Amino acid sequence: MKVQNNKAWLMVLPMLLLVAISAIIPLMTVVNYSVQDTFGNNEFFWVGTEWFQEILASERFHNALQRTLLFSALILAIEIPLGIAIALAMPRRGIAVSFCLVLMALPLLIPWNVVGTIWQVFGRVDIGLLGHGLASLGIDYNYTQNTLDAWVTLIVMDVWHWTSLVVLLCYSGLVSIPEVYYQAARIDGASRWAIFRFIQLPKIKRVLLIAVLLRFMDSFMIYTEPFVVTGGGPGNSTTFLSIDLVQMAVGQFDLGPAAAMSLIYFLIILLLSWVFYTVMTSLDNDAAAEQGRH
Amino acid sequence: MASIHLKNLGHRYPASGAESDNPYALNPLDQVWEDGGAYALLGPSGCGKTTLLNIISGLLRPSEGRVLFDGEDVTDLSTERRNIAQVFQFPVVYDTLTVAENLAFPLRNRGIDNATIEARVADTLSMLGLDARANERARSLNADDKQKISLGRGLVRTDVRAILFDEPLTVIDPHLKWQLRTELKKIHERFGHTMIYVTHDQTEALTFADKVVVMNAGSILQVGTPKELFDRPRHTFVGTFIGSPGMNVLSCTFDGTAAIVDGVRIALDEATLAAAQAQGLASTDAALEIGIRPESLQVIAADVNTANDTHCVNVEVVGVEDLGRHSLVRLRLGEQLLCALHPEGAGIPEAAALRIDPACTLLYADALLVEANNEPLLP
Numbered sequence: 221m222k223v224q225n226n227k228a229w230l231m232v233l234p235m236l237l238l239v240a241i242s243a244i245i246p247l248m249t250v251v252n253y254s255v256q257d258t259f260g261n262n263e264f265f266w267v268g269t270e271w272f273q274e275i276l277a278s279e280r281f282h283n284a285l286q287r288t289l290l291f292s293a294l295i296l297a298i299e300i301p302l303g304i305a306i307a308l309a310m311p312r313r314g315i316a317v318s319f320c321l322v323l324m325a326l327p328l329l330i331p332w333n334v335v336g337t338i339w340q341v342f343g344r345v346d347i348g349l350l351g352h353g354l355a356s357l358g359i360d361y362n363y364t365q366n367t368l369d370a371w372v373t374l375i376v377m378d379v380w381h382w383t384s385l386v387v388l389l390c391y392s393g394l395v396s397i398p399e400v401y402y403q404a405a406r407i408d409g410a411s412r413w414a415i416f417r418f419i420q421l422p423k424i425k426r427v428l429l430i431a432v433l434l435r436f437m438d439s440f441m442i443y444t445e446p447f448v449v450t451g452g453g454p455g456n457s458t459t460f461l462s463i464d465l466v467q468m469a470v471g472q473f474d475l476g477p478a479a480a481m482s483l484i485y486f487l488i489i490l491l492l493s494w495v496f497y498t499v500m501t502s503l504d505n506d507a508a509a510e511q512g513r514h
Numbered sequence: 515m516a517s518i519h520l521k522n523l524g525h526r527y528p529a530s531g532a533e534s535d536n537p538y539a540l541n542p543l544d545q546v547w548e549d550g551g552a553y554a555l556l557g558p559s560g561c562g563k564t565t566l567l568n569i570i571s572g573l574l575r576p577s578e579g580r581v582l583f584d585g586e587d588v589t590d591l592s593t594e595r596r597n598i599a600q601v602f603q604f605p606v607v608y609d610t611l612t613v614a615e616n617l618a619f620p621l622r623n624r625g626i627d628n629a630t631i632e633a634r635v636a637d638t639l640s641m642l643g644l645d646a647r648a649n650e651r652a653r654s655l656n657a658d659d660k661q662k663i664s665l666g667r668g669l670v671r672t673d674v675r676a677i678l679f680d681e682p683l684t685v686i687d688p689h690l691k692w693q694l695r696t697e698l699k700k701i702h703e704r705f706g707h708t709m710i711y712v713t714h715d716q717t718e719a720l721t722f723a724d725k726v727v728v729m730n731a732g733s734i735l736q737v738g739t740p741k742e743l744f745d746r747p748r749h750t751f752v753g754t755f756i757g758s759p760g761m762n763v764l765s766c767t768f769d770g771t772a773a774i775v776d777g778v779r780i781a782l783d784e785a786t787l788a789a790a791q792a793q794g795l796a797s798t799d800a801a802l803e804i805g806i807r808p809e810s811l812q813v814i815a816a817d818v819n820t821a822n823d824t825h826c827v828n829v830e831v832v833g834v835e836d837l838g839r840h841s842l843v844r845l846r847l848g849e850q851l852l853c854a855l856h857p858e859g860a861g862i863p864e865a866a867a868l869r870i871d872p873a874c875t876l877l878y879a880d881a882l883l884v885e886a887n888n889e890p891l892l893p
Binding site for chain 1: 571600610623
């Protein structure tokens with residue numbers, strides 16, 4: 221006999237409320253704005269998918285998207301190999317380990333806007349150590365006027381701020397490799413490269429994927445640091461999606477297009493995260509199948 | 515293939531030392547192991563056998579002494595230049611490579627040409643019975659096939675001077691252990707590699723090796739064939755460690771004609787008696803013990819005959835355990851406990867006596883066997 225019991229719903233209710241307040245309701249508000257237009261006075265008109273079509277067709281959005289993708293690609297291309305290299309070079313035992321770990325963790329503890337401010341000052345040609353130093357060496361460096369300089373500054377800043385995360389993740393993967401693998405490799409006469417290629421890289425593959433995922437998402441959503449350092453300039457050269465979005469929503473108060481752009485932005489991140497997630501779980505399934513055979 | 519000479523070899527780990535009485539993880543020793551021999555290093559966990567193995571393979575540099583292969587000093591040579599193969603407790607395979615690529619790995623690292631590699635790998639695959647799985651990823655194999663790959667990476671090389679095994683069957687299912695051990699034995703007979711096999715399992719050691727090296731607390735106590743270790747253990751530890759149950763060791767005194775255990779006279783054979791007399795054990799401070807295998811004790815009913823027989827002593831039966839084909843009879847002789855094996859089904863007499871064969875009764879002074887050809891044991 222089937223017992224009807226709805227008490228379980230009561231258990232789920234608090235969580236449901238929390239999720240509704242924190243995620244669903246704000247998201248629906250944005251959805252609401254994205255399909256309406258207003259001329260003030262709190263009067264709204266239904267416009268359907270017009271804003272979405274406008275955003276997707278706009279060159280401004282395409283340019284910002286390309287800049288953001290390029291930025292993320294450069295960040296991954298630099299931080300992942302550099303992070304692995306530093307993790308490989310870090311000591312495995314002794315007091316040097318704690319020293320290195322603290323040193324690596326330090327940049328991660330600094331708030332985003334502080335990092336931005338530090339680099340904003342650091343790079344200034346008149347008073348900044350970096351900017352003034354380069355200028356006195358005769359190098360024409362000015363991140364407020366030169367596009368390349370602005371990009372280099374932002375990328376170096378992000379590498380300084382976040383490579384540590386990759387390092388720490390890779391290091392945790394490396395120290396979990398049993399010593400016996402290295403002994404076997406020595407007996408097999410493996411070169412340093414062969415050890416990396418056939419022992420270390422396969423063993424850190426999974427933490428590396430987490431590192432790639434985190435660094436991709438963070439760099440794709442970067443806002444505070446470029447806002448503080450370059451403000452999106454010179455021109456629009458460092459106006460990433462997030463900066464563009466804020467300009468549209470807060471600067472121009474175009475709520476409809478901004479809401480539509482938010483949703484598109486959100487869907488792009490969701491899509492790419494799903495791709496990473498799929499890759500990661502398929503790797504885990506491999507590992508699970510292997511475990512199952514034992 | 516090579517003979518291995520450990521010359522005045524000893525090792526202490528840098529961290530240990532002052533706080534412990536004996537700073538050595540491996541006490542200084544001098545050993546020659548013959549070319550093509552199958553040796554087992556047998557001892558309890560932490561006795562230094564893995565330390566010794568890692569010194570031979572070059573993963574560890576001894577703090578004193580030299581390692582010689584065929585007379586050539588290799589102490590300062592790196593592991594790969596010693597041409598050693600080693601199989602570890604846990605199977606090491608290169609996950610992302612296939613079985614065949616795993617076997618080819620040590621050859622590729624040494625820059626051998628592709629044709630030779632292919633031929634060697636094919637040979638090794640068929641030797642290990644892994645032909646069918648050559649192109650599978652190594653990580654998809656089970657533990658015993660992975661362990662075969664670890665072994666195969668040693669066999670695939672023609673220049674290997676010795677193959678070292680560090681408890682290689684630890685993670686293998688019991689019913690496959692026997693099978694793998696048999697295969698190892700076959701490979702040894704066919705190729706005659708010098709093999710050194712570390713284990714704490716006496717069955718493994720005794721079935722695998724021609725010569726078993728028994729170690730305890732950083733020292734080699736005895737090197738001998740399985741039969742020698744069983745019949746004439748030169749140290750009481752060897753006697754108790756080998757055999758199941760181990761040898762009975764009873765503390766005793768020596769009055770010049772027989773061993774006396776808690777007032778009971780135990781007859782000794784002539785050779786032992788002569789050696790004991792020659793070494794003056796009737797008046798010594800050394801701790802004397804007799805060792806008797808449970809297998810060589812016979813439990814019989816005590817009667818008038820046994821009372822008059824110098825080879826028989828009266829004992830008290832404390833308990834009986836069933837071991838299948840035998841019973842293990844726990845006995846008390848004087849104040850000391852010992853055990854004997856008794857055929858299953860034969861009754862245990864209430865008033866029991868033990869028939870002790872003097873030829874199987876060994877005398878130990880300070881844990882070392884008293885033998886005719888021994889140097890005097892005590893300075």
